[in-house]
Amino acid sequence: MRTPSARLLEHLDILKPALHEEKEGIVLDVYVIPRAPYDSVEGLRDGRILLRVKAAPEKGKANEAVLDLIADYFDIASSNLRILRGHSSKRKSILLQSFRENR
Secondary structure, eight states, X not given: OXXXXXXXXXXXXXXXXXXXXXXXXXXXXXXXXXXXXXXXXXXEETTEEEEEOSSOSSTTHHHHHHHHHHHHHHTOOGGGEEEEEOTTSSEEEEEEETBOOOO
16 A cells, blocks of 8 residues: 655645545545636535636546646546546546555
8 A cells, every 4th residue: 555645645634524535545525617717726615625627528538637637736646546426527536546544
Protein backbone atom coordinates (compact mmCIF):
# COMPACT_ATOMS: atom_id res chain seq x y z
CA MET A 1 0.00 0.00 0.00
CA ARG A 2 1.51 3.33 -1.08
CA THR A 3 1.71 6.35 1.18
CA PRO A 4 -0.40 9.36 0.10
CA SER A 5 1.56 12.24 -1.43
CA ALA A 6 2.57 15.16 0.77
CA ARG A 7 0.09 17.36 -1.11
CA LEU A 8 -2.77 14.94 -0.41
CA LEU A 9 -1.83 14.75 3.26
CA GLU A 10 -1.78 18.58 3.46
CA HIS A 11 -5.39 18.72 2.29
CA LEU A 12 -6.86 15.74 4.16
CA ASP A 13 -7.98 17.73 7.19
CA ILE A 14 -9.54 20.53 5.13
CA LEU A 15 -11.30 18.15 2.77
CA LYS A 16 -12.25 15.60 5.45
CA PRO A 17 -16.04 15.99 4.92
CA ALA A 18 -15.64 14.87 1.29
CA LEU A 19 -13.40 11.87 2.05
CA HIS A 20 -14.08 8.38 3.27
CA GLU A 21 -12.17 5.16 3.19
CA GLU A 22 -13.29 2.02 1.41
CA LYS A 23 -11.61 -1.34 0.93
CA GLU A 24 -9.72 -0.25 -2.20
CA GLY A 25 -8.56 3.14 -0.86
CA ILE A 26 -9.67 6.70 -0.19
CA VAL A 27 -12.85 7.93 -1.91
CA LEU A 28 -13.37 11.60 -2.77
CA ASP A 29 -16.92 12.84 -3.21
CA VAL A 30 -16.90 15.62 -5.79
CA TYR A 31 -19.34 17.99 -7.47
CA VAL A 32 -18.32 18.93 -11.01
CA ILE A 33 -19.17 22.05 -12.99
CA PRO A 34 -18.35 21.28 -16.64
CA ARG A 35 -17.83 23.89 -19.38
CA ALA A 36 -16.24 26.25 -16.86
CA PRO A 37 -13.92 29.01 -18.09
CA TYR A 38 -11.00 27.35 -16.25
CA ASP A 39 -10.04 24.13 -14.41
CA SER A 40 -9.91 24.49 -10.63
CA VAL A 41 -10.50 22.95 -7.24
CA GLU A 42 -12.77 25.36 -5.40
CA GLY A 43 -13.05 23.84 -1.92
CA LEU A 44 -16.15 22.27 -0.40
CA ARG A 45 -19.80 22.47 -1.41
CA ASP A 46 -22.42 20.49 0.50
CA GLY A 47 -19.83 18.00 1.74
CA ARG A 48 -18.26 17.49 -1.69
CA ILE A 49 -15.14 18.89 -3.31
CA LEU A 50 -16.23 21.46 -5.90
CA LEU A 51 -14.38 21.10 -9.20
CA ARG A 52 -14.61 23.23 -12.32
CA VAL A 53 -13.44 21.80 -15.63
CA LYS A 54 -13.33 23.42 -19.05
CA ALA A 55 -14.28 20.18 -20.80
CA ALA A 56 -17.83 19.51 -21.93
CA PRO A 57 -19.63 16.43 -20.60
CA GLU A 58 -19.42 14.68 -23.96
CA LYS A 59 -17.82 11.31 -24.72
CA GLY A 60 -16.14 11.16 -21.30
CA LYS A 61 -14.13 14.35 -21.82
CA ALA A 62 -15.31 15.97 -18.57
CA ASN A 63 -14.66 12.77 -16.60
CA GLU A 64 -11.14 12.60 -17.99
CA ALA A 65 -10.59 16.27 -17.12
CA VAL A 66 -11.83 15.60 -13.57
CA LEU A 67 -9.35 12.77 -13.08
CA ASP A 68 -6.51 14.86 -14.54
CA LEU A 69 -7.39 17.82 -12.29
CA ILE A 70 -7.50 15.67 -9.14
CA ALA A 71 -4.22 13.95 -10.09
CA ASP A 72 -2.52 17.30 -10.64
CA TYR A 73 -3.98 18.89 -7.51
CA PHE A 74 -2.92 16.05 -5.21
CA ASP A 75 0.31 15.30 -7.09
CA ILE A 76 -0.55 11.67 -7.80
CA ALA A 77 -0.65 9.64 -11.01
CA SER A 78 -4.00 9.73 -12.80
CA SER A 79 -3.65 5.96 -13.23
CA ASN A 80 -4.34 5.72 -9.46
CA LEU A 81 -7.78 7.31 -9.89
CA ARG A 82 -11.05 5.70 -10.92
CA ILE A 83 -14.62 6.96 -11.00
CA LEU A 84 -16.68 4.67 -8.77
CA ARG A 85 -20.07 6.35 -9.06
CA GLY A 86 -21.55 9.17 -11.10
CA HIS A 87 -20.10 8.65 -14.57
CA SER A 88 -22.92 10.71 -16.09
CA SER A 89 -23.66 12.91 -13.07
CA LYS A 90 -22.21 16.11 -11.65
CA ARG A 91 -21.94 14.26 -8.33
CA LYS A 92 -19.17 11.70 -8.50
CA SER A 93 -17.21 9.43 -6.19
CA ILE A 94 -13.56 9.10 -7.16
CA LEU A 95 -11.41 6.28 -5.83
CA LEU A 96 -7.75 6.95 -5.07
CA GLN A 97 -6.64 3.35 -5.60
CA SER A 98 -3.91 1.84 -3.45
CA PHE A 99 -3.98 4.66 -0.93
CA ARG A 100 -5.09 4.46 2.66
CA GLU A 101 -5.57 7.24 5.14
CA ASN A 102 -3.00 6.57 7.87
CA ARG A 103 -4.59 8.61 10.63
